Amino acid sequence: MQNRGAFAATLLTTLLFSGIAQAEYSAGDELKVLQGFKAGGGSDALAQLTQPFLRESLGVEFVNEYLPGATGGIAWTRLAKQAPNDGSVISITNTPMLMTNYLMNDAINYSIDELTPIANVVTDPGVIVVPKESPYQTVEDFFAAAEERPGQITVGNSGVGGDDFFSTIMIEKATGLSFQKVPFQGDGPSATAALGGKIDASFNNLGNVYGHIRSGDLRPLAVFTRERLEVLPDVPTLVEKDIDVVAGSSRGYSAPAGIPDQARQELIAAFEALKDDEEFQQTAQERAMNLDILTGDAYAQMMQDMEEQFAEIWDEIKDEVNE
C-alpha cells in the first residue's frame, strides 16, 4: 500500500517536474530513501519538501521506502547494517532519536559510526509553553515556582528518548531545579494536555504549537535556540538567561558508512545548493519548516556532540528511569 503511495508520489513529482532529468549523480539514477516512520509523518514531510528540488539538481529518481517501527530503529539498523554502501541508499535521520535509540536500548546496536552523515535540513526548535490561564508570565516565574516546589511542577514531553525529554533534563542539570516529567505519546498529546491545563507546562517543539501560540491559547516562555526567533521576537532564549541549553528536533539525510567519496561530495553539494535556492526557502517557509542546513562534517560533528551529551545524561539517569 505505502509502496503504491510512494509510487503515486513519484509519478506525481514526475508529472509536476517533467523536465528531462540529467543523470549527474555518479552512483546511479535511482536513489532509495529509507524512512523510519509511516507515510504522511514528519519525515515524509521533509521528503516531500526536499526531494523535488534534489531530483532536479542530482538528476535522480527518489524511491521512498517506509520501514516504520522501534521509533525509526528498524530503518536505521537496515541502513547501517544491510544497505549497500555504493551511494544508492540513504535514509532520513532524525536527531536525537537516531542516537537515543541505541543509547537507551541494548537490543538496538547500530551506531552513528556506521553512517555517513550527509546533511541536516530542518530543526524544529524546543520551546516551553504554558496554558493561557497559567500564573507563569515569564520563564523566571516558572523557574521560581519550580524552586519553591521542587519535583511538583508537572512538565509534559513527547516521550522518553525524545528531544523534549532530554532538554528537560539538560535544564534541570543547568539550573539545579527538578520537575515532575510526564511523558506523552508525541508532541501533539503533550501540547493538548497543556491546552487543557492538565499539566503546568509542556516542553514542545515550535512547529507543533505555533498555531496555539498565535491564537493565544498557549504562552511561550522560552525557546531553546542560540538567537531569538524571527517569528517570536519577544520570547527570550534560555541562553540569554545564562542557561546553556540549545535543543530541538532535527531531520536530515545520512548514508551508510564507506560510500564512494565522489557520491558523498555530490550529495553534499546538492544540499549546499539548497541554501541559496530561494524557491526552496520559500516552500519551506510556507510549510512552516525551520531550515537549519548543516552538511558533511558539520552534520557529523553535530551528531557526535549530541551522542556524547546524551550518553552522559542517560548514564546518569537510566537507573532512576528504570527504577
Added chain:
Amino acid sequence: MENLVLVGLTNVLSFTNIALILGGTLLGLFVGAMPGLSATMALALLLPLTFGMDPATGLSMLASLYVGASYGGSIAAILLRTPGTPSAAATVLDGFPLSQQGQAGKALGISLFASFVGGLMSGIALLTAAPLLGVLVLKFGPIELFAIAVLGITIIGSLSQGSVVSGLLSGALGLLVSTVGMDLITGTPRMTFGNINLFSGIEFTVALIGLFSIPQALVLIENAHGSQKIASRITDRLMPRLGEIRHLLPNIFRSGGIGIVTGLIPGTGGDTASWFAYNEAKRFAGDKSRFGKGDIAGVAAPEAANNAVVGGALIPTIALGIPGSSSTAILLGALMVQGILPGPNLLTDYGDVTYTLIWAVIFANVGLLAVGLLFTRLCVGVTRIPDSFVACAIITLCVVGAFAINNSLFEVGLMLGFGLFGYWMNKAGVSSAPMVIGLILGPVMETSFQQSMLIGQGNPGIFLTSPIAVVLLCVVAFSVLQATPFFRWLRDALCPRAQAE
C-alpha cells in the same frame, strides 16, 4: 463566521469537487470492503495524490474516502465474517448470522442506512458545534482517559458469548499482548525477546486481521467439501422497510451520539465506538437473546456509530488541531502538507478550506447512500465464488494487508500466528472479541494511568479530583457490581418484590 460557512458550501458545489467526493466515496467503499485495508491506510495511500490539488479539493476527497471506508468495512463483515476495517468488527456479530439466514441484503441495507444517518448526524454536529464542542475536548486529560478506558474494559463482561470466565480470559490475554513493546513512560522494552520488530508493540491491525480473518478462512476450507454455501448472498431487497427503520431510529440516534462523542475524545476511534454502541444497543433492547444471532439492531448500532465517528473525530481536529483518531491524524497531515498549520485558527484564518471540508463530509454521506445502493449489489459477486477460492483470497488479502502496515514480513508472520491462535480459540469456544477490546484499550489505560500517577505525585487520590472521572468510575463500579451475585443478593434482600418478576 456565517460568511465562511457559505463560502465553504459554494466551494463544495463545484463540479470537480462533487465528482471527487463521489469518487472518493466509491474508492472508500472498495478499500473498506477489503479486509486488512483500513481507512487510515487508504488515506495514507491517497494523500500523495492530493499534493498537487487545491487544498479544499484534496481534503474533500480524503474526507469522503474516510466516510466511504467507514461503511465499506461492513460489507466484508456481513458477507465474509471478516471486518473490512477495524471499526466494523462489532458488525460481524450480528451481520454475519443475518447473511447466513439469507438476509444479507437486509443487513447491508440497514448498515447503509445506519451509516448514512450516523454520518449525517455527525456532519451536522460538526458544522454547528465544532467551535463550541472543541472546548470539551480539553477537559479530557490522562485522568479522564483512564476512567474512559476502565469503562471500556467493563464491556468485555457483556461481550463474551457463553462463559463469562472464558470471555474474561480472552480479555486478559488482550491486555497482556498489549503490553508488548517499549514501556511508554520508561522506554524499557517488555516481552520483546530482543527482537527489534516488537519494540513498537504489536500493531493492533495485525492482531485483528489474524484473529478475525484467518480462522474464518480456515473454517471455509474445512467446509469446502460440504454440500453447499449457506452464507453471503443478497437474495432479499437492499432497501430497508419503513417499519424497520422507524423501529431502529432511536437505536441509530443513540449510536450516532455515541459515535460523535467517542470520536471527539482523542485516541479513541471507530473501533471503540462501534463496540460501545453495540453494547448500549444490547443494554437497551427488550429482547437480548437475539443479539449475536442476527439482530438488525446489532448491525445498525455499530454502523451508525462508526460513521458518526468521522464527524466527531473531525471536531477536535478542526477546532483545535487535535486529531480524534488515526485517520484524522492523516487528514491533519494533509492540511500541513498544504501549508495550513493545525490549531484553532483553522476555523478563522483558513475558514474557507475548513468549511469546505465540513460540507464535504455532509455531501459524502449523501453520496454514500447513492453509491452504496448501486455498488453494494456488485459485492454479491464476491460471494458467488467457491469457498476455497474465497478462503485463498482472504488469506492473500490478509498477507498483503499485514505486509502493507509496516512493509515488513515480520508482521505477516505475526498475523499468521494470531490467526492460528484465533482458530484454536474458535475451536475451544473462546470468543476473540474481548481479546481485541483488551488490545485496543490496554495501551490507553496503561499510559493514562502512569501519566495520572506522575501528575498526582504518586497519589491515587488524583482520580477523585476530576468530576468527569468520578462519574465515569462510578458507572464502572455499578456495572461491575450489578454483574456479581452480591448485587442480586442485595437486591433480593432490599426489595423482595423484585424477586417475583
